[in-house]
Amino acid sequence: xxxxxxxxxxxxxxxxxxxxxxxxxxxxxxxxxESPFKSRAYExxxxxxxxxxxxxxxxxxxxxxTKVDGIGxxxxxxxxxxxxxxxxxxRNKMLLSIPDGVLEMLKIPSLGPKRVRGLWKDYGISSVASxxxxxxxxxxxxxxxxxxxxxxxILAGIAMLRKNAGKWLLSEAWEFASDIAKxxxxxxxxxxxxxxxxxxxxxxxxxxVDLVVATQNPKAVMKKFVSLPFVERVIQxxxxxxxxxxxxxxxxxxxAVSPSEYPFALHHxxxxxxxxxxxxxxxxxxxxxxxxxxxFKGSSKKALPCKDEAEIFKTLSLDYIPPELREDMGEIEAAxxxxxxxxxxxxxxxxxxxxxxxxxxxxxxxxxxxxxxERLGYEYLLICDHSKSLAIANGMxxxxxxxxxxxxxxxxxxxxxxxxxxxxxxxxxGDGSVDFDGDMLSAxxxxxxSVHSKFKMDKTEMTDRIIRAIENHDVDIIGHPSGRLLxxxxxxxxxxRKIIDAASANGKAIEINSHPQRLDLDWRWIMYARKKKxxxxxxxxxxxxxxxxxxxxGIWIARKGWLEKDDVINSMAIKDFLKRYSIK
DNA sequence: GCCGTTTTCGGCCCGACTGTTTTCAGTCG
Numbered sequence: 001x002x003x004x005x006x007x008x009x010x011x012x013x014x015x016x017x018x019x020x021x022x023x024x025x026x027x028x029x030x031x032x033x034e035s036p037f038k039s040r041a042y043e044x045x046x047x048x049x050x051x052x053x054x055x056x057x058x059x060x061x062x063x064x065x066t067k068v069d070g071i072g073x074x075x076x077x078x079x080x081x082x083x084x085x086x087x088x089x090x091r092n093k094m095l096l097s098i099p100d101g102v103l104e105m106l107k108i109p110s111l112g113p114k115r116v117r118g119l120w121k122d123y124g125i126s127s128v129a130s131x132x133x134x135x136x137x138x139x140x141x142x143x144x145x146x147x148x149x150x151x152x153x154i155l156a157g158i159a160m161l162r163k164n165a166g167k168w169l170l171s172e173a174w175e176f177a178s179d180i181a182k183x184x185x186x187x188x189x190x191x192x193x194x195x196x197x198x199x200x201x202x203x204x205x206x207x208x209v210d211l212v213v214a215t216q217n218p219k220a221v222m223k224k225f226v227s228l229p230f231v232e233r234v235i236q237x238x239x240x241x242x243x244x245x246x247x248x249x250x251x252x253x254x255x256a257v258s259p260s261e262y263p264f265a266l267h268h269x270x271x272x273x274x275x276x277x278x279x280x281x282x283x284x285x286x287x288x289x290x291x292x293x294x295x296f297k298g299s300s301k302k303a304l305p306c307k308d309e310a311e312i313f314k315t316l317s318l319d320y321i322p323p324e325l326r327e328d329m330g331e332i333e334a335a336x337x338x339x340x341x342x343x344x345x346x347x348x349x350x351x352x353x354x355x356x357x358x359x360x361x362x363x364x365x366x367x368x369x370x371x372x373x374e375r376l377g378y379e380y381l382l383i384c385d386h387s388k389s390l391a392i393a394n395g396m397x398x399x400x401x402x403x404x405x406x407x408x409x410x411x412x413x414x415x416x417x418x419x420x421x422x423x424x425x426x427x428x429x430g431d432g433s434v435d436f437d438g439d440m441l442s443a444x445x446x447x448x449x450s451v452h453s454k455f456k457m458d459k460t461e462m463t464d465r466i467i468r469a470i471e472n473h474d475v476d477i478i479g480h481p482s483g484r485l486l487x488x489x490x491x492x493x494x495x496x497r498k499i500i501d502a503a504s505a506n507g508k509a510i511e512i513n514s515h516p517q518r519l520d521l522d523w524r525w526i527m528y529a530r531k532k533k534x535x536x537x538x539x540x541x542x543x544x545x546x547x548x549x550x551x552x553x554g555i556w557i558a559r560k561g562w563l564e565k566d567d568v569i570n571s572m573a574i575k576d577f578l579k580r581y582s583i584k
Numbered sequence: 585g586c587c588g589t590t591t592t593c594g595g596c597c598c599g600a601c602t603g604t605t606t607t608c609a610g611t612c613g
Contacts, residue, residue: 029585037596041585072586110602112611145610149603197613210613236612238601243612253613255600273597273613280597291598 015049015056018082021091022046022075027106028094030113031120039113044070047274049079051329053524054497057083101127108157109235110150118145132158156233160245167205168250169486171516171553174199176248177209180228184254187224189217191259196269200323202556204486204519208251212266218256225254261293263308268292274328275321282316282332290316324560329527343559344568351380351570351577352548354425354448354479354511354539359404360385361393363544366404366420370411372545374418379574383408384423384448384539387435393452395427398440405443419574421445421583425479430454432468434475441474445583448511448539450479451492459493466494467502476581477537477569478503480513480520487517496525504532509569512561514554515541526561535569536561 026042029035048070049056059065060083065076082088105116105128119125123143125134132155134140140151177195185193190213194200197210215221218240226234226242235243235251243253257265268276268291283290287298294303295315306312310320318335322343325331334340352373356362362369366383373381385404386395396404401424408420423446427435434441434449441447449469457465469475481499482491503510510529513520518541521529529536538554540547558568565571572580 025585035585038585040596044586070586074585110611114610145604147604153602208613236601241600243601269613271613277597293599 015052015054018056018079019046019049021082021088022049022078025078025088025091025094027103027113028091028098031098031102031106031117032094033117041070041075045075051274051327051524053528099126101130104128105131107161108154109160110153110157115145119143128158128161153235160249167207167487169516170199170202170204170206170519170556172248173206173209173250176246176250176252177211180209180230180246180252181211183228184211184213184221184225187221189215189220189224191215192262194266196255196266197253197271200270201272201326202324202560204523204557208253209246210269211252211254212262212269213254213256214259214262215256216258221256222254257293260303260305263306263312264290264294264303265292267309267312270323270326272327275326275332278328278332279316282318286316288315322559324556325562341562341564344555344563344565344571346552346555348565348568348571349538349551349555350378350573351382351421352376352378352540352542352551353382353423353446353477353537353570354384354513355381355542355548356385356425357383357404359383359396359400360390361543366407367411368545369542369548370418370420372548376548378418378548380419380421380577382421382423382446384425384446386452387424387426389427389429389435390452395435396424398436401436401440401443423448425450426475427452428465428469430457430465432465434469434472438474444474446476446581447474448477448479448537449475451483455483455492457492459495462493463495463498466499470499470502470506470508475508477509477511477539479511479539480515480518480541481510482520482522484520484522485517486519491520496522497528500525500529500532500534503529503534509535509537511537511539512554512558513539513541514550514552514557515547516550516553519553519557521561523557523560526558526563530562530567536563536567537569 022042023046026039026046029039029042048068059068060079065071065079066073078088102116102120105111125131135151135155138151140146141148177199181193181195184190192214194212196212198206199209213221222237222239222242226237226244230247231244232247233245240256243251246252255265255269280290283295289296295306295312296303304315306315313320313335318332319338319340321331321335321340355369357366357369358364370381386393388395388397405422408422411420422444424444425448428449428451429435451466466478470478482494484491510521526536536558538551538558540550542548542550
């Protein structure tokens with residue numbers, strides 16, 4: 001009981017912060033030279049908490065933390081301490097004994113905890129700036145274990161560190177990866193090439209691009225790879241593995257394997273690490289060994305043949321697990337008893353939702369948007385301009401709405417083609433009421449309600465505000481529920497679980513905003529929404545005709561959240577969609 | 585730190601590459 005009260009007291013504590021604290025503990029513990037396994041245990045706990053999301057708070061409430069595999073007595077009590085006080089005494093203590101600069105040094109590639117510790121404790125180098133000074137004077141090369149090359153690498157690493165923080169949007173990374181994979185795929189030596197890693201798993205942010213190629217001549221492939229015109233710097237150049245920085249600044253790693261090893265390498269380098277660990281342990285349980293080169297029975301050195309990833313899963317009596325699901329979040333268990341979802345596909349989308357026209361802050365006219373939607377094969381297009389309160393985006397007033405609806409009626413006169421629907425992205429005002437009164441709102445076919453103001457409200461207020469909008473009977477969809485802008489703006493404080501529960505109770509849909517900077521609702525919560533039978537709406541939030549093609553990213557995230565076609569309202573054919581929303 | 589059908593001690597995924605060595609430690613994924 002106590003805990004529940006305490007939880008409210010520190011309501012801004014979320015699972016992400018808890019997981020962050022354990023990441024820190026892992027690093028601190030290595031720097032302070034505790035047992036490396038202790039550090040590994042912290043690291044593991046951090047990943048478990050990250051994957052559990054806010055569920056960890058409920059598990060803590062039920063007092064069942066130690067039932068989670070990887071969390072024992074000590075970590076459980078630390079989690080409780082963080083939830084109750086918002087702090088972790090032992091972490092703060094450790095932090096006090098490590099200079100800030102030492103932590104910053106860890107971000108330099110090729111410097112890990114051991115080297116950083118040595119530089120700090122044995123040579124008194126405790127900041128990136130002082131390390132740079134030492135390198136500039138060629139002092140580092142005189143330290144045992146270092147040489148001229150390390151010195152140059154570290155200087156290059158410091159320069160890169162200053163240039164960018166090292167994370168990329170899924171969409172950006174995908175563009176770079178597609179270009180480079182296309183080049184590599186055209187070489188005679190290459191039989192297959194595929195993007196692997198977190199990019200293939202469609203994480204919303206990625207650190208680098210991982211590629212795997214099948215070839216009989218890895219050496220030649222590596223040589224060509226490091227000499228590609230858009231390679232700016234070579235970090236590693238080996239016979240089967242190389243790492244480079246592309247001119248865009250993103251790191252790109254390439255692995256070359258033989259065609260028979262290719263499915264195993266692809267699986268291995270797609271990850272996630274947690275998924276791989278579990279796959280290995282399943283193999284072990286059945287008397288087999290799985291690694292990036294093959295699957296081996298007993299102590300045999302000869303791999304069992306698998307022509308693709310599906311056969312690897314089959315060998316372990318599992319259904320094929322699509323890459324998006326490989327996060328060790330129940331996919332392996334589901335695959336073992338035929339319970340994986342049949343994921344939604346890009347082609348399943350029949351309507352394009354959440355499109356801004358030149359009636360508010362969009363660039364194109366409704367007729368241009370209609371034409372492009374037709375070209376992309378959509379059956380319907382939901383125009384959603386901003387409402388009057390959002391003056392900064394030229395929100396529509398009542399007169400504009402009348403004019404717009406007349407234009408839409410005219411555009412729909414012709415037979416066939418893409419049907420234009422009358423939508424609005426109405427502002428959720430500070431008190432939770434929705435811009436425009438009921439009469440005006442009911443003139444729209446579909447109402448998306450979104451927050452665009454007063455982002456700094458506290459969690460309870462913001463949650464209540466959005467729930468009030470959900471309970472408004474004119475509202476159909478909640479737009480970009482967290483308001484986050486990846487890499488540039490934090491989400492506003494909301495109790496996402498309560499919001500999903502409210503949507504479930506009121507039969508309202510929640511948007512998966514496909515804009516690459518949003519990808520909001522977060523995929524971790526999509527899984528929960530699906531459990532609560534909440535329908536999702538894949539919106540493009542387009543402000544021009546190009547934006548109509550962004551639905552792809554929304555689909556990727558929907559898949560990552562285990563969604564099937566029927567979970568997504570705009571996978572309905574026009575006839576069903578009109579019927580569902582009583583549109584004439 | 586965690587964990588246990590090798591269970592309360594003694595393991596803990598593992599392989600490629602680099603830069604430094606002269607057989608290996610550290611980093612990375």
